[in-house]
Amino acid sequence: MSEIRMPSMTRISLTDTRLEILSLIRQPGYSLPSLLFPVMFYVFFGLVFNMGRGVHMPTYLLASYGTFGVIAPALFSFGVGVAVERAQGWLRLRQASPAPPLAYVISKTGVSLAFAAAVALLLMTLGALFGDVRLERLRWFWTFGVLVFGTIPFCALGLWIGMNVKGNAAPAVVNLLYLPMSLLSGLWIPIQFFPELMQKLAWALPPFHLAQLAFGAVGMPVQAPAWVSVSYLSVMTLVFGVASMRSFYREDA
Amino acid sequence: MSQIATGLTNAAKSFGKVRAVDDVTLELRPGQVLGLLGPNGAGKTTSIKLLLGLLQPDRGRARLFGVDPRSREARMRIGVMMQIGEVPAVLTIDELVEQFRGYYPNPRPAGEAIELAGLGALRDRRAGKLSGGEKQRLMFALAICGNPELLFLDEPTVGMDVASRRTFWEGIRAFLDGGRSILLTTHYLEEADALADRIAVIDRGRVIADGTPETIKSRFSGKRIRCRTSLSPTTLLGLPGVRETGGSGASVELISETPERTVRALLDADAGLSDLEVIGMGLEEAFLSMTESPAGTEEMSA
Ligand SMILES: Nc1ncnc2c1ncn2[C@@H]1O[C@H](COP(=O)(O)OP(=O)(O)OP(=O)(O)O)[C@@H](O)[C@H]1O
Ligand SMILES: [Mg+2]
Numbered sequence: 001m002s003e004i005r006m007p008s009m010t011r012i013s014l015t016d017t018r019l020e021i022l023s024l025i026r027q028p029g030y031s032l033p034s035l036l037f038p039v040m041f042y043v044f045f046g047l048v049f050n051m052g053r054g055v056h057m058p059t060y061l062l063a064s065y066g067t068f069g070v071i072a073p074a075l076f077s078f079g080v081g082v083a084v085e086r087a088q089g090w091l092r093l094r095q096a097s098p099a100p101p102l103a104y105v106i107s108k109t110g111v112s113l114a115f116a117a118a119v120a121l122l123l124m125t126l127g128a129l130f131g132d133v134r135l136e137r138l139r140w141f142w143t144f145g146v147l148v149f150g151t152i153p154f155c156a157l158g159l160w161i162g163m164n165v166k167g168n169a170a171p172a173v174v175n176l177l178y179l180p181m182s183l184l185s186g187l188w189i190p191i192q193f194f195p196e197l198m199q200k201l202a203w204a205l206p207p208f209h210l211a212q213l214a215f216g217a218v219g220m221p222v223q224a225p226a227w228v229s230v231s232y233l234s235v236m237t238l239v240f241g242v243a244s245m246r247s248f249y250r251e252d253a
Numbered sequence: 254m255s256q257i258a259t260g261l262t263n264a265a266k267s268f269g270k271v272r273a274v275d276d277v278t279l280e281l282r283p284g285q286v287l288g289l290l291g292p293n294g295a296g297k298t299t300s301i302k303l304l305l306g307l308l309q310p311d312r313g314r315a316r317l318f319g320v321d322p323r324s325r326e327a328r329m330r331i332g333v334m335m336q337i338g339e340v341p342a343v344l345t346i347d348e349l350v351e352q353f354r355g356y357y358p359n360p361r362p363a364g365e366a367i368e369l370a371g372l373g374a375l376r377d378r379r380a381g382k383l384s385g386g387e388k389q390r391l392m393f394a395l396a397i398c399g400n401p402e403l404l405f406l407d408e409p410t411v412g413m414d415v416a417s418r419r420t421f422w423e424g425i426r427a428f429l430d431g432g433r434s435i436l437l438t439t440h441y442l443e444e445a446d447a448l449a450d451r452i453a454v455i456d457r458g459r460v461i462a463d464g465t466p467e468t469i470k471s472r473f474s475g476k477r478i479r480c481r482t483s484l485s486p487t488t489l490l491g492l493p494g495v496r497e498t499g500g501s502g503a504s505v506e507l508i509s510e511t512p513e514r515t516v517r518a519l520l521d522a523d524a525g526l527s528d529l530e531v532i533g534m535g536l537e538e539a540f541l542s543m544t545e546s547p548a549g550t551e552e553m554s555a
Binding site for chain 2: 012
């Protein structure tokens with residue numbers, strides 16, 4: 001018993017991420033819709049019915065549907081996933097194990113990042129090949145980065161929901177948040193078409209700010225300065241992240 | 254106050270108005286299998302959760318190896334099989350065991366854990382496709398794959414048929430080779446008797462008996478005496494051998510460890526006594542009588 005070498009957090013997180021991804025691949029019924037919805041929207045409204053007047057729609061929608069697309073894995077596969085594992089008692093078994101809670105969070109975030117990367121790559125490829133989206137090389141990378149890392153604040157929100165909402169209620173709660181929030185943030189219909197009051201309201205919503213950053217990345221005009229959106233999303237990550245970690249150590253979560 | 258290195262010291266835990274654990278002191282000793290026996294709602298699972306640091310006691314203390322059960326140091330030395338639990342359905346037995354092994358510093362070879370759990374033939378089967386009993390065995394494999402010194406098993410054999418239960422017991426005995434300890438909860442006196450070196454009986458959040466299986470069994474052996482008598486419950490409880498009294502009005506029921514002496518004393522004390530009956534009790538029945546009666550649950554710690 002002289003030398004006890006605990007397995008490193010990195011190793012545990014990597015194994016867990018691998019198994020999470022394996023689970024996702026094995027239940028395409030859960031993962032495919034999150035992947036296909038934004039793609040379908042993009043193909044229909046961005047490529048097939050290209051109704052843009054003035055703005056280049058495929059470029060505009062790459063940012064807005066991209067945002068829509070990368071939020072889904074964070075809320076659904078991450079958030080609902082946690083709620084389900086909590087309800088099933090799987091989380092409790094993990095809590096009683098020596099694996100650090102942070103490894104659990106890291107692995108689930110890793111999966112959401114991978115998911116977001118897939119969504120972003122799909123939309124960007126479609127846009128470039130069929131939508132005549134032309135960006136400078138740096139902007140492509142920038143857009144990809146914003147979309148992929150933009151999923152993180154929503155991972156924090158998803159985790160918080162997963163830790164605080166009952167397993168069977170979680171899908172409903174997430175849907176009730178995801179769809180109206182996306183709509184009101186202007187991810188489906190550009191916010192400029194909204195009444196003034198609703199345009200103001202959008203500033204309170206997280207997807208609005210991620211979309212603003214994405215518009216900035218593809219070179220579209222934005223309403224909120226980047227620092228406002230970045231601060232908003234950082235604070236959101238911090239608040240929900242800390243609140244969730246507290247839930248983790250709460251009794252019998 | 255003596256310090257219990259691994260166990261509960263005067264622990265209490267309430268959920269709102271429900272006193273799940275009222276006052277439990279329970280020591281787990283190295284190399285020993287402790288059977289925690291009690292009816293539904295007695296506080297067994299709550300006691301285990303306190304010991305695992307999944308719940309914090311309102312009063313008293315929980316310790317594992319002298320440290321806080323929530324510490325990583327404590328958790329890497331234990332294995333846990335909870336009463337309620339589902340595993341991710343699309344992963345295979347092999348994958349899940351590998352995942353859990355990775356959490357521990359010095360795990361047992363995966364194949365060995367799977368063999369001990371009796372799942373050797375099902376390694377590549379997904380968890381969602383296992384039968385109820387097989388799922389239980391997978392939980393057991395996950396509990397032992399970290400090579401723990403101390404194993405917590407909360408009603409491990411619920412829902413198993415007689416044959417799987419026996420196989421499971423074999424697995425537990427094999428696990429024990431090498432001075433490991435177990436805390437096992439069960440409703441079945443037979444199971445506790447088959448596996449445990451020591452049995453603690455818990456009822457309504459209190460330990461009402463704690464001793465070797467032989468002691469417990471002898472305490473629970475006894476006879477039921479029924480009669481109509483005018484003697485008061487207090488007088489009846491004072492008669493030789495009487496463990497508890499029950500019944501209503503003139504018709505009473507006593508449980509006695511020495512029925513002959515009790516009957517003699519009864520007849521001496523009440524000349525008008527009628528309808529006398531003496532009934533033998535099986536072990537299970539005696540156990541139930543002990544944990545279910547609302548009155549007369551005196552402390553019987555050994
Ligand atoms: N989270 C909880 N919230 C409210 N009450 C609870 C909670 N957990 C347990 N209880 C109550 O505490 C009491 C003890 O429960 P516990 O699960 O410890 O019993 P048990 O001995 O494990 O029973 P069983 O044999 O049925 O598993 C019960 O009355 C139960 O209803
Ligand atoms: Mg229980």
